[in-house]
Amino acid sequence: MGTQSTGWSGRGGAAGDYGLMRAAFAGTGTSFTEFLADYNPEYLPGRRAASLGASTGTLPFDPPHGTTIVALTFPGGVVMAGDRRATAGNVIASREIQKVFPADDYSCVGIAGVAGLAVEMVRLFQVELEHYEKIEGTTLSLDGKANRLATMIRGNLGLAMQGLAVVPLYAGYDLESCEGRIFSYDPVGGQYEEHGFHSVGSGSVYARGALKKIYRADFDATGAVTAAIQALYDAADDDSATGGPDLTRRIFPVVGVATEDGYRRLSETEVAELVQEVVDARLRRPDGPNAPLR
Amino acid sequence: MSTSFYVSPEQLMKDRADFVRKNIARTGSVVVLNYDGGILFVAENRSRVLHKVSEIYDRIGFAAAGKYNEFENLRQAGVRLADTRGYLYDRRDVTALGLANAYAQLLGSIFSEAGGKPYEAELVIAEVGERAEQDQIYRIPYDGSVVDHRGFVVIGGAADAVTAALESTYTEGPSLGVALRTAVAALAQSGGNGGETRELSPAQLEVAVLDRERQQPRKFRRLLGAHLTALLEDEPGAEEAAFEENGESAEEAAGSPAAESGPDELDTNSLIDEALDEGGEGESTGDN
Numbered sequence: 001m002g003t004q005s006t007g008w009s010g011r012g013g014a015a016g017d018y019g020l021m022r023a024a025f026a027g028t029g030t031s032f033t034e035f036l037a038d039y040n041p042e043y044l045p046g047r048r049a050a051s052l053g054a055s056t057g058t059l060p061f062d063p064p065h066g067t068t069i070v071a072l073t074f075p076g077g078v079v080m081a082g083d084r085r086a087t088a089g090n091v092i093a094s095r096e097i098q099k100v101f102p103a104d105d106y107s108c109v110g111i112a113g114v115a116g117l118a119v120e121m122v123r124l125f126q127v128e129l130e131h132y133e134k135i136e137g138t139t140l141s142l143d144g145k146a147n148r149l150a151t152m153i154r155g156n157l158g159l160a161m162q163g164l165a166v167v168p169l170y171a172g173y174d175l176e177s178c179e180g181r182i183f184s185y186d187p188v189g190g191q192y193e194e195h196g197f198h199s200v201g202s203g204s205v206y207a208r209g210a211l212k213k214i215y216r217a218d219f220d221a222t223g224a225v226t227a228a229i230q231a232l233y234d235a236a237d238d239d240s241a242t243g244g245p246d247l248t249r250r251i252f253p254v255v256g257v258a259t260e261d262g263y264r265r266l267s268e269t270e271v272a273e274l275v276q277e278v279v280d281a282r283l284r285r286p287d288g289p290n291a292p293l294r
Numbered sequence: 295m296s297t298s299f300y301v302s303p304e305q306l307m308k309d310r311a312d313f314v315r316k317n318i319a320r321t322g323s324v325v326v327l328n329y330d331g332g333i334l335f336v337a338e339n340r341s342r343v344l345h346k347v348s349e350i351y352d353r354i355g356f357a358a359a360g361k362y363n364e365f366e367n368l369r370q371a372g373v374r375l376a377d378t379r380g381y382l383y384d385r386r387d388v389t390a391l392g393l394a395n396a397y398a399q400l401l402g403s404i405f406s407e408a409g410g411k412p413y414e415a416e417l418v419i420a421e422v423g424e425r426a427e428q429d430q431i432y433r434i435p436y437d438g439s440v441v442d443h444r445g446f447v448v449i450g451g452a453a454d455a456v457t458a459a460l461e462s463t464y465t466e467g468p469s470l471g472v473a474l475r476t477a478v479a480a481l482a483q484s485g486g487n488g489g490e491t492r493e494l495s496p497a498q499l500e501v502a503v504l505d506r507e508r509q510q511p512r513k514f515r516r517l518l519g520a521h522l523t524a525l526l527e528d529e530p531g532a533e534e535a536a537f538e539e540n541g542e543s544a545e546e547a548a549g550s551p552a553a554e555s556g557p558d559e560l561d562t563n564s565l566i567d568e569a570l571d572e573g574g575e576g577e578s579t580g581d582n
Contacts, residue, residue, distance in 0.1 A: 020375055130512075
């Protein structure tokens with residue numbers, strides 16, 4: 001199959017499309033990733049391990065890393081939020097990177113780890129879900145989608161061994177069980193369902209600590225979003241790679257909510273309002289809300 | 295050792311074309327037409343699962359007549375092509391023209407390939423533009439030619455009769471309800487016993503739109519159940535209701551019995567016609 005790809009100019013146009021159409025016509029199955037791997041494996045993230053100089057250890061450069069993602073469930077849905085910082089070593093590579101993305105109509109994915117690979121993997125995951133839906137005429141179950149993501153992480157194992165790990169957090173509204181659910185992954189593709197709340201990335205230790213103290217199982221959506229913003233604030237407070245809310249540039253965390261009405265990214269204004277409340281409260285008590293001792 | 299007789303290329307192509315035309319003539323028709331808010335697909339199809347009309351990409355829809363397993367192969371190939379292009383470049387770089395050309399080359403080569411049998415399928419690829427004048431409708435017959443259509447196009451068994459009916463009834467830029475009823479009336483005029491007009495109920499129709507005004511990037515939407523019935527019967531407010539976002543509820547409705555229990559006014563004649571039609575398409579075993 002690999003030879004077919006060399007016949008394709010890769011520049012589009014009718015002539016270029018024909019080689020691709022022939023491959024598409026010969027293709028079977030419902031997985032876009034598998035089709036692309038057959039057509040030209042070079043197009044997949046994680047299949048370029050060989051061209052990166054094999055397993056000689058550390059890379060000669062420090063690619064930008066995305067940092068902290070938090071997710072928590074509330075009755076009727078799930079919230080996911082991510083800070084906006086990407087770091088390359090001690091340099092801030094980006095102040096406004098987006099790390100939380102819609103995966104399909106009912107779920108979202110947030111990614112910590114090597115930003116370039118992560119963003120590419122998210123795009124592939126989005127196409128994968130839509131592709132299945134179009135080919136099969138029906139959507140995958142939430143567990144099915146979570147498993148597809150695990151397979152894609154496993155495909156990245158070669159690069160993870162060289163230090164280019166991608167660690168996603170997947171959350172969505174399960175239309176069958178009618179609840180929000182969270183799945184976490186490790187760099188080799190292990191998949192774990194989390195209950196209540198979870199966090200990944202360099203600031204996740206602090207974010208999870210914060211959520212442990214402020215999480216309530218009976219949050220409404222606004223309460224859950226506020227808790228997510230509090231947790232990110234705590235992560236940014238103690239982890240230099242996590243960005244806090246940038247009030248001067250008006251850059252706020254990306255927050256998404258998935259409920260039975262589908263996934264929705266909160267608007268800048270909605271997030272700004274809640275961030276302002278959190279920051280105002282921190283002016284009075286910099287360490288954030290006080291959890292009762294007993 | 296077998297003796298091979300000389301067959302002239304003209305005769306060979308004619309035999310193949312006759313074979314395909316004969317088989318497509320036994321299948322139900324599909325109308326694709328412009329309405330003021332996008333592109334409407336109306337197919338005669340009793341199955342809720344084996345679609346003749348489908349989504350290919352954000353703004354691109356697919357309609358087919360002929361043999362199910364063959365046009366289903368073609369549809370899946372189109373989805374793979376579109377998704378690959380969209381992933382490698384950008385979602386905006388997937389166009390109906392590119393897709394139509396790729397289909398044309400594929401069908402053309404299948405048609406003329408020695409050994410294999412030609413595909414018994416005729417396709418329509420339609421793209422809804424940002425503005426009405428950017429809408430595109432391409433018909434790709436079994437031999438791999440491409441025809442660009444304005445306003446409406448019909449494929450399938452009764453294509454000529456339905457086209458003739460539409461030529462006298464279709465006016466430019468109808469509303470959704472008017473376009474739907476025009477298309478259904480044209481379909482109903484053909485296929486009856488001795489040219490009589492049939493009654494087509496919602497359960498015999500597969501209807502979808504590429505809705506220009508839809509907020510999401512994916513403009514394709516099926517019209518099902520109550521929405522469809524209300525539109526067909528020209529109930530007041532039906533168009534507004536159909537434009538309300540019923541994306542996910544439509545998906546659910548597809549599987550729920552509620553969607554299929556629309557008012558059923560089948561007369562036995564049309565039932566038998568449909569059964570024949572299904573029989574024609576149903577012989578999807580073997581050839582693949």
